Amino acid sequence: MSAAPIHVALEPGADLDGFRRAARRLIGEQRPPEAVVWSSGGGCDLFGPSPNADGAPLMLPKAVADLIGLAALHSDPERYARLYALIWRTIRGERHLIEIASDPLVHRLQAMAKSVRRDIHKMHAFVRFRQVHAAAGERYIAWFEPEHFIVAAVADFFVTRFRGMSWAILTPKGSLAWDRRALTIGPPAQRGAAPDRDDFEAHWLDYYESTFNPARVNPTMMKSEMPVKYWRNLPEAALIPRLIQEAAPRVEAMIANEARMSEKRTPQKAVAAMADQAPASLEALNRIIMASEPPAPFAPRAVLGEGPVGARLAFVGEQPGDQEDIEGRPFVGPAGQVLNRALAEAGIARNQTYVTNAVKNFKFKPAGKRRLHQTPTAGEVKHYRWWLDRELELVHPRLVVALGATATLALAGKPLPITRNRGPADLGGRAGFITVHPSYLLRLPDEAEKRAAYEAFVSDLKRARALAEAA
Amino acid sequence: MNIMDPVLAKKLRILADAAKYDASCASSGSKGRKAGADAVGSTTGAGICHSYTPDGRCVSLLKILLTNYCLFDCAYCINRRSSNVARARFTVEEVVSLTLGFYKRNYIEGLFLSSGIIKTPDHTMETLVRVARTLRQSHGFAGYIHLKTIPEASPWLIEQAGLWADRLSINVELPAADSLRVLAPEKDGASIDTAMGQMSERIDEAREERRRFAPAGQSTQMIVGADAATDETVLSRSAALYGRYRLRRVYYSAFSPIPEASSLLPARSPPLKRENRLYQADWLLRYYGFSVPEIAAGGADGMLDLDIDPKLAWALKHRDRFPVDVNSGEREMLLRVPGLGAKAVDKIIVARRRTRLTLGDLSRLSPGLKRARPFLIADDHTPGRLMDRLDLRDRLAPGPTQPGLFD
The missing domain is CATH 3.40.470.10 (Uracil-DNA glycosylase-like domain)
Incomplete structure (x- = not known):
């Protein structure tokens, strides 16, 4: 087809429904991937105001549908074009394409899905709530900056886990609020709307410092699992430079400290205590x-x-x-x-x-x-x-x-x-x-x-x- | 608890420091569990690391001791009764409120509670069980609970512990009974084995009867480098534990210098490289179909090669088994190719039903292709005489950087 490319404008963020609708229609109209230009963030939609005029549902293998569900949340603007190319090829003769993980397109999309999954996992892990006292009782609020459009995708996890708490998670890509009954998915938020302190946090910092073993210091390993991009919203990350700096001198001191033989190594007392513990009456x-x-x-x-x-x-x-x-x-x-x-x-x-x-x-x-x-x-x-x-x-x-x-x-x-x-x-x-x-x-x-x-x-x-x- | 309490803070510092030499951090393996409407907690199966300390270790659970007072005198342990370390003791309520305070702020997946032995093993174990029971019963807490089980405690306490905990563990501490006698005079290898046996039997039985009893199974820890045991001895002990008691995990903990060290164990840097190789070998045992003698054959005198990973070490000594054709080789042999992980092998097997794989394809399927190349045949590649090169080991050995734990 040599006609001018058609523009498809989707909602900002992860517009999964919009993408599915558009893909159905484009496949129905037999438009090849190179004839479609995708954009995200609103604007003119050349399909016009007829959201009900969808094409027939697409029969896709489950693995393809799952991949679409994840890769569409990626922040890369190219995601829709790549996903549409996958659908196109799958529908038009390459039914088993998804099984060929070595195919450049499949590989690329699976890498995107992996990145989204990882971001979801890290959000589960790295959200830090701070407690505030509201009129209705205690409330927990967190500020987090996800890399991809995953706010709605993590809602279930936080609702299930913190069902008995009233909480909110604010991010630049949207927000979640739970009042112990209902979930509200809201618009992007500002960092200033989240509390900047929680006195209890001092216990966490103490714990983080005490559970670290200076004899095993390995910052490379730490950074690969806890990438630096997450550090600014992790209160404990502020301690890292000092802990690393002090590690070597602490270990040297331990090694230099001459070991002493204990004077009371006889185990009688402990053994007697064990023999005596069964209920006697x-x-x-x-x-x-x-x-x-x-x-x-x-x-x-x-x-x-x-x-x-x-x-x-x-x-x-x-x-x-x-x-x-x-x-x-x-x-x-x-x-x-x-x-x-x-x-x-x-x-x-x-x-x-x-x-x-x-x-x-x-x-x-x-x-x-x-x-x-x-x-x-x-x-x-x-x-x-x-x-x-x-x-x-x-x-x-x-x-x-x-x-x-x-x-x-x-x-x-x-x-x-x-x-x-x-x-x-x-x-x-x-x-x-x-x-x-x-x-x-x-x-x-x-x-x-x-x-x-x-x-x-x-x-x-x-x-x-x-x-x-x-x- | 809303505010920071200075007395509690001091206890927390002492009792977290005292617990950190236990390598276990997993919050995995439990069945999905959800809190009721007024409570908090869930378990996810895979577990979550909520933070990482600068030693690269995962912070998943609030890992603390109930107390570091201890009647025992194990030379490798900072909390042995002859050590001059600062002592503290939590109340049940303090542990419960710290756990909930941490959990509600999403710092942790749950609690990993252990203790020094005070009064009697039964008294100590009873208190540990009381913490778990209070969290579950009084607070409806549905997060993860790992209880360290005291093998000298009475069997009924293990029964009780299993009702509340996701995971139970008993540390075998040292791979050989002789070293246990010298370094941990109060401990008894036979009673440790008996308790592990009881636990594994109860876990299996409960699974069959669909009752809840430690659904995440049991694990253990061995200290490496505190005695003269070879890697082969350590791995043989692990293989026996996996087989006999169906342990979920054996953790290896490189003996680490501690403040107030015992003269039985002179302080030196922990053998981290050795610990890393043991974990790699452990992986080969569980997921790659290797046996202990095969792994040991890759090294010398019962010790693993510290410079290269155990899979590469085995392959270099069995060059006649290679190269393997990625388009037709058996799964078992593909798993033995250095640089190919189990996931990459599975992708290869699915993809080759639809297409012939080239080196370019492989580079998209496996991040370790550089190491794998000399051992592989692909559609556009045969390794030629590479296999026969005497310097192959040097070409494949990594530089002086320390590799990640599980690559």
């Missing part, structure tokens, strides 16, 4: 358990073991249920009532035995007003295992009865099927006895089956009692 252990946080979906209240230290028999269940969580005591719900009855029938006084759970908090799923029991995972059982072990060490029963699969897993350290291992067992080095959990008896649907299972449970308890008495 059940009360001390229980304090730790109460103060600790359960893993995610558990009720916050820890239900502790109950019964006398030195009890001959200890019973370990799975975890507190709804009723136990409310009352803060183990085995007081429906399963607890079954256990109490069976203990009485087996001739075991509950108040002379120790009763506890492998997992100390109630794991549940809310279902309306009810809280549905959830079986703890192996990892969650392990979370509590060290405590259970310590607890039994302190109670020191003659026999530990594991009620059900979770207790068995916690005590043995590995899953053991109940049916095959029911009866006396070694539970992690302790004399143990495996039987079912009383809640299993409640779940059996058939009455006859239920009665038989209950009888078997009572007879297990009798055997356990005999074993504990013989031990």
Whole structure:
């Protein structure tokens, strides 16, 4: 085509929408890249006032669309011409052009996109807020000078990160303001509109200076990662010349300073402190358990073991249920009532035995007003295992009865099927006895089956009692 | 906290200075997390360096000790109990308010908290956990938290730490158990390994069960140049740690002269060049398919060549494996070409499906082409007899300037 080139004038900054509209139309009109002159900053648009008369949408590979989204933010005035050339070639026979990173045009545009990405990353990193006190409370304001038109592109990052703060970021290429509810993208701002001090900043400067190791001074490396063009808006950068100047003398002084042999190198005290740190009583252990946080979906209240230290028999269940969580005591719900009855029938006084759970908090799923029991995972059982072990060490029963699969897993350290291992067992080095959990008896649907299972449970308890008495 | 507090300022100076010998700075590897409506914080996956100090190191986290009082007496550590360094101790609330004050001004990605051992390891670890818990629970803080874990502390404390922290780390400190006995008499190599093992097991398990437990994994640090360990010993230890405990990172810290040095470790300039070569070798282990014996074969007597990078050193000793044709060579071999990074290799592999690559094309794909040239065949280039030249090493060795850490 030999006609005079067509002018396309886009809005100042990154006019991504305008570019997309224009590109669609130009492709539709089959105008080659050399027949288009792009300008940015307003002025006459030869397309005239018909923004709705777009061409058909362009079907571009995703990688091309992504590249356009980034490179259009570049400050180079040539960006639109290059992007249009990429679109033109991609549409007209070079569908896979974007994959050829060695192509000069692709290479050039990818370098531009990289520069934009880097500028975005550095803006995330180098914005420095200063706190001001406004009538509505504290507010944070920053002045920053990005290289490219990235102000809108960084908004998400700052909104997500500083959601609970009221803040503004002012730049010569536009501004952002967040009032804890809504974001406003505003016009370019002046440096004078940002605060020039924040007393707290002194802590940051102290930190920056103290965290620097003079023995490793390497300004080249620093400048490549924190280019000098950013320094004037970084309060800590003012310290750099002095820190570099003082580094060599500081290191020389350290090296010249003759080392002295310590007079107190014997480690007894530290080693003794370590040997002595485990909780020495059940009360001390229980304090730790109460103060600790359960893993995610558990009720916050820890239900502790109950019964006398030195009890001959200890019973370990799975975890507190709804009723136990409310009352803060183990085995007081429906399963607890079954256990109490069976203990009485087996001739075991509950108040002379120790009763506890492998997992100390109630794991549940809310279902309306009810809280549905959830079986703890192996990892969650392990979370509590060290405590259970310590607890039994302190109670020191003659026999530990594991009620059900979770207790068995916690005590043995590995899953053991109940049916095959029911009866006396070694539970992690302790004399143990495996039987079912009383809640299993409640779940059996058939009455006859239920009665038989209950009888078997009572007879297990009798055997356990005999074993504990013989031990 | 709005204003600058002079007592707090003094503590901060002491306890930041005391923490700076830990090389770890990463704020990476965590899953995306966002603060609620009234709180601050987010994690981005890749991490952000908010500043750089004149030693070229990244400032990403507020890296401080809770206290530098310490019962232990590790010779390489400025905070050992026999040192005359100034001491200080933060309260939990002070660390929390400094972290939030720094975070809200966008100075940092979060907190990296470690501590000297006071009273008992459990007491110390409990206090560290309390800081993390207060930030998360009382302030809804969703930024990054890295807790240094004390291997001598009870296992339940590691469980608690993992609920709040993004990353946990235990420093192995020295590559060999013998040097640990001499230089850190209170530390015990076996308990360090046990604690790392426990941690890795818990992290894996939680991932499988989709529970939150230290989602950014664990890392460690080894001090280089404080004992007689060779680079091969150091790298073998790293390879074992990566394999056994699936560590995210092993940091190498060149032993640096400290004020109040111990006579067990005479002061001298830190072996920064050696540290740099170890990082390069570590990269080759993790991303370039090299094994420790291969890397060691590039140097001599178990030490890496300080003048050239370990990949070039390997290539010069295995010239029969080159040149590699960029238009047909295997990915594994392209990764072994000096000067070609993993990213450049990936671009080459995508581009060569569509076109034949020339030297000009390569110059746009890789910034290290000058070094790569003698090892490559391109559409318009064969290296000729360059490969056989005895002076190839000298021609490719860089000048006396110190290279960047990861180039």
